[in-house]
Each structure stands twice: as structure tokens, then as C-alpha cells.
Amino acid sequence: MLNRLLAAAAMALCASAHAAAQDPENTLILELEDGPVVIELLPNVAPKHVERIKTLAREGFYDGVVFHRVIPGFMAQTGDPTGTGAGGSDYPDLKQEFNATSHTRGIVSMARTPDPNSANSQFFIVFGDATFLDKQYTVFGRVIDGMEHVDALKAGTQGNNGAVTNPDKIVKARIAADS
Numbered sequence: 306m307l308n309r310l311l312a313a314a315a316m317a318l319c320a321s322a323h324a325a326a327q328d329p330e331n332t333l334i335l336e337l338e339d340g341p342v343v344i345e346l347l348p349n350v351a352p353k354h355v356e357r358i359k360t361l362a363r364e365g366f367y368d369g370v371v372f373h374r375v376i377p378g379f380m381a382q383t384g385d386p387t388g389t390g391a392g393g394s395d396y397p398d399l400k401q402e403f404n405a406t407s408h409t410r411g412i413v414s415m416a417r418t419p420d421p422n423s424a425n426s427q428f429f430i431v432f433g434d435a436t437f438l439d440k441q442y443t444v445f446g447r448v449i450d451g452m453e454h455v456d457a458l459k460a461g462t463q464g465n466n467g468a469v470t471n472p473d474k475i476v477k478a479r480i481a482a483d484s
Contacts, residue, residue: 331355332481333362333446337458338473342430342451343481344413350404351445354415354424358445359480361394361426367478375458375472379435382416383475384427390462393425399443406444408435411455413446430455 331346348355361367366386373390374382385392401421408414412431415424424443431438432455448455458473 329482329484330480331359333358334479334481334484335367335451335475336477336479337451337454338476339454339457340451342454343449344446345449346446347406347444350406351402351415351443353399354402354443354445357394357396357399357426358428360396362478362480363483365478366394366426367475369474369476371472371474372458373472374429374462375460376462377460378432380429380431381455381458382427382429384416386426388472390427393427396425398422399424402443402445403440404444405440406447408438408442408444410434411448411452412444413448414438415443415445417442432456 327345331348333344333346335342335344346355346358367384370383370386371388372381372383373385373388374380382390399415399422401417401424403421406412408431410431410433412435413428414431416427416429417424421441428445430448459471461472
């Protein structure tokens, strides 16, 4: 009985995520421990970055990856399989696709080193106004549902004095069209 209830709840959750997705091929769903975060991908402003995110999500790259840097009022960063902030995928780094989309609440943007052409797999979700990042980082998406789950992520940074024990993670990342 409990299994049937859990299965029904999971199906309802998927249905609500599908309802929020206007273009399933360009909708990323991050299943977090607290619930789903639905991200509208923006291939019209960052086509190569969107393609990379979709490729990695489809390969299962983000499944189980922690939010290694969460700064309240600023952003939550993930996408490093090592959990240290220094790792990435085996794919080559991407050339920047800076665009006019402003870094406001819910915007999803690629992390990088000081080299503007070093984005690879790491990305961050902005908690509030961070317009000082505009045209310096590639925006590739925006949260359209589930921002409350991003807000609930544990603050801290992995790999240094601000380390958080047992950081929140992406349980599963998927493209809505694949569900």
C-alpha cells in the first residue's frame, strides 16, 4: 500500500513538472531531496552551454553531485563531481556566450575560472539580485518552479574552512522530454 502511494506521489510530481515545462526538450529538472527544481533552458541566448547541460544531464553526470558552494543571498553552485569546486566533465571547456540576460533571482549561469572561456559543467543558481555578474558569466536558464527548494539548500562551502557537512545534492537531473 505504501509503495502504491509513493508511486502515485512520484507520478503526480512528474506531471506537475511537465505542466510547468513549456518546451520539454529545453527544460531541465533537478530532483533535490526537498523536491524538484524546474529550469527553463535558454538555447536562444546560450546554445552551446544549453547543449552541454543537456548532454551531461542525459549521461547522468549530475546525479548525486553536491551543491559545493551555497552563499545565502547570493547563489548555490553545483556541477563538480569531486565536490570541491575544482572539477568538471571530460568535455573541453566552452567558449563564453555572454548575453543580455540579467542575473536576478532564479537565473542559472555557468561557473568558470578567471578565464572567460573555461565553463565546463559547473553552474550556479542566483538567490537574488547579482547584476554585477551580467555579461561576465553565461546565463543559460531560469528557474520556473521549485525555487523554494533552492532557498532551502544548506549554506557552506566544501573543501575549506566553511565546509558544510552532508551538503545537499542533486538526486537526479533530467531533461523533461526524456521522462
